[in-house]
Amino acid sequence: MLAIVNTPRNETPIELREVAEPQVADDEAIVEVRAFSLNRGELALLARRPEGWQPGQDIAGIVVKRAADGSGPETGTHVVGLAEQGGWAQRVALATDRLAVLPEHVNFAQAAALPMAGHAALRILRFGDMLLGKRILITGAAGGVGRFAVQLAALAGAEVTGVVGRPERAEGLRELGASEVITQIERAQGLFDVILESVGGASLTSALQLITPHGTIVVFGNSSGEETPFSLYHLFGHEGIRLQTFFSYHPDTTTTLSADLATLVTLVEAGKLRAPIGLETSWHEFIPALTALQDRQIQGKAVFHVSF
Known part of the structure; x- marks a missing residue:
C-alpha cells in the first residue's frame, strides 16, 4: 500500500x-x-x-x-x-x-x-463547566482548535471574544459565533470567566490580568515559543483563579x-x-x-x- x-x-x-x-x-x-x-x-x-x-x-x-x-x-x-x-x-x-x-x-x-482539533476544543471547554452566559476569551481563535472552540462555546451560550494574529485571520469567526474579534489580547475589554490560551509568553501574562476572580485559564499551547514571566502581583484582585494545562496527546x-x-x-x-x-x-x-x-x-x- x-x-x-x-x-x-x-x-x-x-x-x-x-x-x-x-x-x-x-x-x-x-x-x-x-x-x-x-x-x-x-x-x-x-x-x-x-x-x-x-x-x-x-x-x-x-x-x-x-x-x-x-x-x-x-x-x-x-x-x-x-x-x-x-x-x-x-x-x-x-x-x-x-x-x-x-x-x-x-x-x-x-x-x-x-x-x-475538535476533540481538544471539546475537552478544554469542559474545564469551564457550565458556559451559559459566561464571557470567554480564545487566543489563536483562527486555528483549527480555535475555530472549533469558538463554535462550541457559542453553542453552549457563551459570549465569545476571539484573538487572532492578523486582521485577515479573523475571516469567518463572527459567522462561527464570535461576538468580537481582536488582533491583540491587550485590546480585550473587561474580564472573562474562561480564557483559552494557546500563544504563551506575553499573551499568557496578559490573560492573567483579564480573568475574573474564580475564573479558569486553560493553557493548551505555546505557539509564540516564548517563556511567560509574571509576578504574583499580577494576580491581586483575581482570587481563586485556576490555571489549567491541557495537552491533547497525553494518554488519559x-x-x-x-x-x-x-x-x-x-x-x-x-x-x-x-x-x-x-x-x-x-x-x-x-x-x-x-x-x-x-x-x-x-x-x-x-x-x-x-x-x-
Missing part, C-alpha cells in the same frame, strides 16, 4: 512510498482511509521523528476488517478516528475505542477535520475519545457545528499545503483525499 513517510534528511520532509500493510491487534480494525487532515503540531513531529516514520492522526474512511475481538464497527461502516501515527496512508489499524461511526450526511472530508485524554468523536459528528450532521476546512485537495498536493500551513496561510484545517 501507499503511505506518506518521514524523510527529514531529504530536500522535502515527506515522501509517498510503498510500505507494508499495517499490523493489527485484536482490538483494532483496519480502516481504508479516504481522507485525512493535518495538524500544526504534526509539523514539529516531522523534524523530530526518524527516517521512514509514518505520520498521521486525523482520519476518516471505511472499515475493511473488523476487530478480531468483535468490538467496534462492522466491515463496511464509515468511520472517523484518531490514530497515534500512520494515518496518512491507504490503510491504518485503529483501536476501536478511537473510532466513531459517521452519520449518513457527514462526508469524509468533514469528518477528517474533526478528531484532534483518550478515555472518552470515541464518545467525543460521536458528539462532534452528530453536531455536524445537525448543522450546529461546521468543520472549518480551509483547504481541501489530493494527498499528492501535500508539500505545497504543508508550506502554506507553516506560513499560516490556511484558515482552519487542511484536508487531503487519499487516492487508490
Whole structure:
C-alpha cells in the first residue's frame, strides 16, 4: 500500500512510498482511509521523528476488517478516528475505542477535520463547566482548535471574544459565533470567566490580568515559543483563579475519545457545528499545503483525499 513517510534528511520532509500493510491487534480494525487532515503540531513531529516514520492522526474512511475481538464497527461502516501515527496512508489499524461511526450526511472530508482539533476544543471547554452566559476569551481563535472552540462555546451560550494574529485571520469567526474579534489580547475589554490560551509568553501574562476572580485559564499551547514571566502581583484582585494545562496527546485524554468523536459528528450532521476546512485537495498536493500551513496561510484545517 501507499503511505506518506518521514524523510527529514531529504530536500522535502515527506515522501509517498510503498510500505507494508499495517499490523493489527485484536482490538483494532483496519480502516481504508479516504481522507485525512493535518495538524500544526504534526509539523514539529516531522523534524523530530526518524527516517521512514509514518505520520498521521486525523482520519476518516471505511472499515475493511473488523476487530478480531468483535468490538467496534462492522466491515463496511464509515468511520472517523484518531490514530497515534500512520494515518496518512491507504490503510491504518485503529483501536476501536478511537473510532466513531459517521452519520449518513457527514462526508469524509468533514469528518477528517474533526478528531484532534475538535476533540481538544471539546475537552478544554469542559474545564469551564457550565458556559451559559459566561464571557470567554480564545487566543489563536483562527486555528483549527480555535475555530472549533469558538463554535462550541457559542453553542453552549457563551459570549465569545476571539484573538487572532492578523486582521485577515479573523475571516469567518463572527459567522462561527464570535461576538468580537481582536488582533491583540491587550485590546480585550473587561474580564472573562474562561480564557483559552494557546500563544504563551506575553499573551499568557496578559490573560492573567483579564480573568475574573474564580475564573479558569486553560493553557493548551505555546505557539509564540516564548517563556511567560509574571509576578504574583499580577494576580491581586483575581482570587481563586485556576490555571489549567491541557495537552491533547497525553494518554488519559483518550478515555472518552470515541464518545467525543460521536458528539462532534452528530453536531455536524445537525448543522450546529461546521468543520472549518480551509483547504481541501489530493494527498499528492501535500508539500505545497504543508508550506502554506507553516506560513499560516490556511484558515482552519487542511484536508487531503487519499487516492487508490
